[in-house]
Amino acid sequence: MEFEDGYPAQKLFHQGYSYTYDDVIFLPGYIGFPVEQVDLSTKLTRNISLNIPCVSSPMDTVTESSMARAMAALGGIGIIHANVPPSDQASLVKAAKSSCFPVLSNPVFLSPTDSIIYLEDFADTPCILVTDSGDCCGKLVGYVTKSDWMNLTDKETQLVDYMIKSSDSAPWDCDLAKMISYFEEKAGKEFAPIVKGGEIVDVAGREDVERLRGFPKLVGGASMGPNGEWMVGAAIGTREVDKERLEHLVKAGVNVVVLDSSQGNSLYQIDMIKYVKKTYPELDVIGGNVVTMYQADNLIKAGVDGLRVGMGSGSICTTQEVCAVGRGQATAVYKVSSLASQYGVPVIADGGISNSGHIVKALSLGASTVMMGSFLAGSTEAPGAYVVQDGRRLKKYRGMGSLEAMTKGSDARYLGDTSKLKIAQGVVGAVADKGSVLKFVPYTMQAVKQGFQDLGAQSLRDAHDMIKTTLRLEVRTGAAQIEGGVHGLVSFEKKPF
Numbered sequence: 001m002e003f004e005d006g007y008p009a010q011k012l013f014h015q016g017y018s019y020t021y022d023d024v025i026f027l028p029g030y031i032g033f034p035v036e037q038v039d040l041s042t043k044l045t046r047n048i049s050l051n052i053p054c055v056s057s058p059m060d061t062v063t064e065s066s067m068a069r070a071m072a073a074l075g076g077i078g079i080i081h082a083n084v085p086p087s088d089q090a091s092l093v094k095a096a097k098s099s100c101f102p103v104l105s106n107p108v109f110l111s112p113t114d115s116i117i118y119l120e121d122f123a124d125t126p127c128i129l130v131t132d133s134g135d136c137c138g139k140l141v142g143y144v145t146k147s148d149w150m151n152l153t154d155k156e157t158q159l160v161d162y163m164i165k166s167s168d169s170a171p172w173d174c175d176l177a178k179m180i181s182y183f184e185e186k187a188g189k190e191f192a193p194i195v196k197g198g199e200i201v202d203v204a205g206r207e208d209v210e211r212l213r214g215f216p217k218l219v220g221g222a223s224m225g226p227n228g229e230w231m232v233g234a235a236i237g238t239r240e241v242d243k244e245r246l247e248h249l250v251k252a253g254v255n256v257v258v259l260d261s262s263q264g265n266s267l268y269q270i271d272m273i274k275y276v277k278k279t280y281p282e283l284d285v286i287g288g289n290v291v292t293m294y295q296a297d298n299l300i301k302a303g304v305d306g307l308r309v310g311m312g313s314g315s316i317c318t319t320q321e322v323c324a325v326g327r328g329q330a331t332a333v334y335k336v337s338s339l340a341s342q343y344g345v346p347v348i349a350d351g352g353i354s355n356s357g358h359i360v361k362a363l364s365l366g367a368s369t370v371m372m373g374s375f376l377a378g379s380t381e382a383p384g385a386y387v388v389q390d391g392r393r394l395k396k397y398r399g400m401g402s403l404e405a406m407t408k409g410s411d412a413r414y415l416g417d418t419s420k421l422k423i424a425q426g427v428v429g430a431v432a433d434k435g436s437v438l439k440f441v442p443y444t445m446q447a448v449k450q451g452f453q454d455l456g457a458q459s460l461r462d463a464h465d466m467i468k469t470t471l472r473l474e475v476r477t478g479a480a481q482i483e484g485g486v487h488g489l490v491s492f493e494k495k496p497f
Helices: 066-075 086-097 146-150 177-184 206-213 242-252 267-279 293-302 319-323 329-343 358-365 408-413 437-455 460-466 478-483
Strands: 024-026 054-056 075-079 107-112 126-133 142-146 193-194 201-203 235-236 256-259 284-290 307-308 347-349 371-374 388-389 391-400 426-431 473-475
Touching: 024 242, 024 358, 054 066, 054 267, 066 075, 066 086, 066 437, 075 086, 086 235, 086 242, 086 347, 142 146, 142 193, 177 473, 201 206, 235 242, 242 267, 256 267, 267 293, 284 293, 284 347, 293 307, 293 329, 307 329, 319 473, 329 347, 329 358, 329 391, 358 437, 358 460, 437 460
Parallel strands: 054 075, 054 371, 075 235, 107 126, 235 256, 256 284, 284 307, 307 347, 347 371
Antiparallel strands: 024 473, 126 142, 193 201, 388 391, 391 426
């Protein structure tokens, strides 16, 4: 017996309304499997698979080396922003791929005859590595911990007189499990320099290892390329100068490039897609951003391997307000995915993700991955330093369309790099400290699995099949949205995990 209950997506999204994630709600299905059997593995592009459907956004307050490495360790991928010179962006890619330990430390090097005068010499690291040449290519002879230096009376003492003498190191492919074994075997060691190709590329600390051991584990494993390195993506623009940037990135070993434009359906992007596919045929390219089937069709015909969907839906983006163009993200994801799936082109839902429910909605509407900015900003791995304001630890988070970001070069993303007058399509703000993505992303993925279980979808493939057949949705009124959240309380504390 069939019941007329809810609306199929095809009918709901053909009524002339532009819906956001909060506007729609899925009706539950039948649970016939445990949550542990939900499989979130997916496709980023035609040729790249991920174990979780998570991508960090190419924003200069979200993704640099630390975020890219952490995302790969989790089974997702990070896209390093292009708001730096090409050589610097390539260096960020190399740093992210330099070792298989999930935490990046950016070690500091000195020689045995050097002295440490100021605390700032340690930068953000708990120790300074001592090599015979004073750089990363020298022979390791020891290290100095910050605590040992603090207890030193004469700060001008040469390092050779008080450093911990050690030449022990770990290979670059030493992951967390191997690093745990390393420190268990070397009980007196607090740090393990990591070596790759005769060069010290990083250092792992016992304290980091113990902290990571307490984090939840994701089933499925890390995102590794064929050479055993982390998979890392990078953004490029669509101008002639970006061809040089692309060359730097390819030499650095980038696994995928994202053509970073707020409106991707342009002559510039189509020409760049064709150039990338012709010059580097083995390199996957993601086009966008798009929100309509017409836009998507043009980029698919040009040869993209993936599509980035979203225009004006990010928390720091003002494109819809300033330019009067864009689309509600739920509608955009459904429409573009409906077309892209016919060509086997995966869709990245970019923007509008504030909670695990939004991820469930994006994936169920046809996206293969979600790209997140504000959701990951403020984490330990996001670029920038924490500041304390009114008792809260905060980190800066800004739109790439903000005037502040445009002064660094991101105006090309909005095709405004040749204009004398700069018009902002984003703002600068701050987000609260979220801790490490290595901790909160696994909890988020568990919540997504529970959402899929409630729908009756055991995998992303199931959800994509169901949106075309049995899955039913409804539009929520403003009162229904209030009722669906926390309400009616004088005060409450909301802890996601």
